Amino acid sequence: AQKVTQAQTEISVVEKEDVTLDCVYETRDTTYYLFWYKQPPSGELVFLIRRNSFDEQNEISGRYSWNFQKSTSSFNFTITASQVVDSAVYFCALIIQGAQKLVFGQGTRLTINP
Amino acid sequence: ETGVTQTPRHLVMGMTNKKSLKCEQHLGHNAMYWYKQSAKKPLELMFVYNFKEQTENNSVPSRFSPECPNSSHLFLHLHTLQPEDSALYLCASSQEDRGKTDTQYFGPGTRLTVL
Numbered sequence: 001a002q003k004v005t006q007a008q009t010e011i012s013v014v015e016k017e018d019v020t021l022d023c024v025y026e027t028r029d030t031t032y033y034l035f036w037y038k039q040p041p042s043g044e045l046v047f048l049i050r051r052n053s054f055d056e057q058n059e060i061s062g063r064y065s066w067n068f069q070k071s072t073s074s075f076n077f078t079i080t081a082s083q084v085v086d087s088a089v090y091f092c093a094l095i096i097q098g099a100q101k102l103v104f105g106q107g108t109r110l111t112i113n114p
Numbered sequence: 115e116t117g118v119t120q121t122p123r124h125l126v127m128g129m130t131n132k133k134s135l136k137c138e139q140h141l142g143h144n145a146m147y148w149y150k151q152s153a154k155k156p157l158e159l160m161f162v163y164n165f166k167e168q169t170e171n172n173s174v175p176s177r178f179s180p181e182c183p184n185s186s187h188l189f190l191h192l193h194t195l196q197p198e199d200s201a202l203y204l205c206a207s208s209q210e211d212r213g214k215t216d217t218q219y220f221g222p223g224t225r226l227t228v229l
Contacts, residue, residue, distance in 0.1 A: 043204075093157075102218055107156070
């Protein structure tokens with residue numbers, strides 16, 4: 001069975017600080033995909049990034065960056081120079097190749113204070 | 115309309131009512147999903163439809179009845195619900211091709227309260 005753990009339930013920082021959201025996963029499958037979704041107060045899950053298990057290259061998109069390390073089964077998400085609009089609940093998720101069931105972590109509620 | 119839409123956005127119902135949630139995807143996808151998000155639990159997959167056929171039922175009680183008339187529309191019919199069924203119900207869609215696992219795109223959800 002697969003499992004995703006987001007140990008940080010809530011994080012609160014002041015605007016412009018950098019913040020890292022942790023994600024640790026478990027799976028015995030060799031081919032899988034990892035995702036991050038953002039859920040603002042409106043409720044919609046907004047897709048941020050997808051990574052396959054064979055691509056450990058880190059990715060940067062504007063102020064967002066992701067660090068995928070298979071050795072530690074982690075897929076961490078960093079927001080640089082945080083802004084109030086980044087306040088949301090962030091979910092890490094895993095799906096194995098050929099499956100359609102996304103396994104989600106518990107989510108991390110991020111609050112950016114002005 | 116773009117992406118995945120859901121109606122209504124909010125619903126309050128009594129335990130004896132019958133109501134339906136509607137989802138529509140405008141992405142040309144062939145798979146649709148219902149997920150449940152409760153306050154104290156991670157997001158849980160409820161149902162999966164591929165090409166209008168139900169391919170997964172994640173041990174969901176029969177008081178939840180899904181319907182997928184075509185690849186663009188998905189319904190969740192509700193009857194005789196319990197207060198613990200109060201949650202955010204999220205619909206998603208993806209393009210599933212043989213051997214390829216696609217990204218699931220989500221709608222804004224329906225916030226359901228059962229009194």
